[in-house]
Amino acid sequence: MQANLKESTITTDSFSQGVKDCLPTLLGYISIGLAFGVIGITSDLSVLEIFLLSVLVYAGSAQFIFCGLYVAGAPFSVIIITTFIVNLRHLLMSLTVAPYLTRYSTLRNVGFGTLLTDETFGVAVTKVMKEKHLGGNWMDGLNVTAYLTWIASCTIGGLIGKWLPNAESLGLDFALIAMFGALLVLNLTNVGKSKLLHYLKLIGLMAVLLYSLLYFVPGHLAVLIATVIVATIGVVTEK
Amino acid sequence: MTTSLSMILLMLGCALVTWIPRVFPFMLVRNVKMxxxxxxxxxxxxxxxxxxxxxxxxxxxxxxxxxxxxxxxxxxxxxxxxxxxxxxxxxxxxxxxxxxxxxxxxxx
Incomplete structure (x- = not known):
């Protein structure tokens, strides 16, 4: 009894807990969403198109690049292929999270995958690091909250952009970098003292590798290649 | 508040290529033991x-x-x-x- 009680306090799999755990990231979604809406307007998208893009594509970096390519008049094939490459990192993220959710139905797994983003991935793996466990209701709460906030923020950003064309200089775009930094720190706090040095060395290696790769490939591709290489080196050099 | 058919098709194309990498691993790990x-x-x-x-x-x-x-x-x-x-x-x-x-x- 005692043991059961203790276990249930560690892993509360409820939709509302997922919503709650999503709240700290909302500021990030709101900032980036507003920034995207503003940039969408300056890239000649209509508010309706900004809304549809955030509903259908639901990926910050891909949506920004979409605007950049669209306003530059790139052919549709180039826009679609670039979007694919930019979001290919989600393949690795899904692959990391999916093993913890196989006990749920196919349909629910499609749902988990469809709404996976950099941020929900970050929150989910931080939870896995702490508890070695993920609940489906918790995932849904996290995902749905993030999704609805994103759509609302992008659309409102578009409306703001119609009134304040220079809103991009507010520093909102830095929210994404700050959030990735915080998620990185949270993950590192949970790896344990013995492994921390190993991880810090890998991050040092990541900096050198990324710097070199940027001479040859665009940023999003460098991120993907460097992640695959450094993770492999991580496994090989593990003690 | 407007859009065009070609824009909708472009967005649907982008949606599809974003959706596949997100969902494919969830289907893979259900059927293959890692x-x-x-x-x-x-x-x-x-x-x-x-x-x-x-x-x-x-x-x-x-x-x-x-x-x-x-x-x-x-x-x-x-x-x-x-x-x-x-x-x-x-x-x-x-x-x-x-x-x-x-x-x-x-x-x-």
Whole structure:
């Protein structure tokens, strides 16, 4: 009894807990969403198109690049292929999270995958690091909250952009970098003292590798290649 | 508040190529048992991908040279300190955005 009680306090799999755990990231979604809406307007998208893009594509970096390519008049094939490459990192993220959710139905797994983003991935793996466990209701709460906030923020950003064309200089775009930094720190706090040095060395290696790769490939591709290489080196050099 | 058919098709194309990489692994791990070595490798993905995303934003490609993006780099220092100190997502994001807004206000 005692043991059961203790276990249930560690892993509360409820939709509302997922919503709650999503709240700290909302500021990030709101900032980036507003920034995207503003940039969408300056890239000649209509508010309706900004809304549809955030509903259908639901990926910050891909949506920004979409605007950049669209306003530059790139052919549709180039826009679609670039979007694919930019979001290919989600393949690795899904692959990391999916093993913890196989006990749920196919349909629910499609749902988990469809709404996976950099941020929900970050929150989910931080939870896995702490508890070695993920609940489906918790995932849904996290995902749905993030999704609805994103759509609302992008659309409102578009409306703001119609009134304040220079809103991009507010520093909102830095929210994404700050959030990735915080998620990185949270993950590192949970790896344990013995492994921390190993991880810090890998991050040092990541900096050198990324710097070199940027001479040859665009940023999003460098991120993907460097992640695959450094993770492999991580496994090989593990003690 | 308008759009065109070709724009809708373009967005649907982008939606499809974003959706497949997100959902495919969820279908894969249901049907294939992941070998231990792959699971070990996947354990490194979070830290690797998050550090890659952060570091990539601190570099800038300019005239065929890769240099430090000074503005992002300077704004990242207090951001990182607040992240380590508070372990809080929201406080870190606010610090980052406010620092960047102040930097841009004084430097532009």
């Amino acid at each position: 070998p231990n070595i792959v699971l070990k490798w996947l354990a490194y993905i979070p830290v690797c991908i998050l550090s890659a995303l952060v570091l990539e934003s601190l570099f800038r490609v300019e005239h065929n040279f890769v240099t430090l993006d000074f503005l992002n780099f300077i704004a990242f220092i207090p951001t990182l300190l607040v992240a380590i100190w508070t372990k809080s997502l929201s406080k870190t994001v606010v610090t980052g955005v406010v620092t960047m807004a102040i930097l841009r206000f004084f430097l532009h």
